[in-house]
Amino acid sequence: MLNAVEFQAKIQNGLIQIPDEYKQEFGEGDDIKVIVLVQKKSFPKKDIIDELTENPVQVNSVLSREEIYSR
Incomplete structure (x- = not known):
């Protein structure tokens, strides 16, 4: 179960x-399954397209x- x-x-x-x-609920020696979900605090790194979209080259x-x- x-x-x-x-x-x-x-x-x-x-x-x-x-x-x-x-x-x-857990006893010593119990077999358990652990699933780890990490919540990152930082935003994903921006790539060149993101940078150019936010700051277009004039x-x-x-x-x-x-x-x-x-040329």
Whole structure:
């Protein structure tokens, strides 16, 4: 029989502390399955497209096709 318990905890010295209210549900030597979901506090790193979308490059003149390919 499976019994699921969900709680939030902080990792301290490489250990996840089980809250006191759940400790009685687990016995010494019990086989358990642990699934860890990490909630990151920082936003994902922006790539060059994100940067250019937020800060477009201003150009003074537009090059013709010939000028582009002549370089």
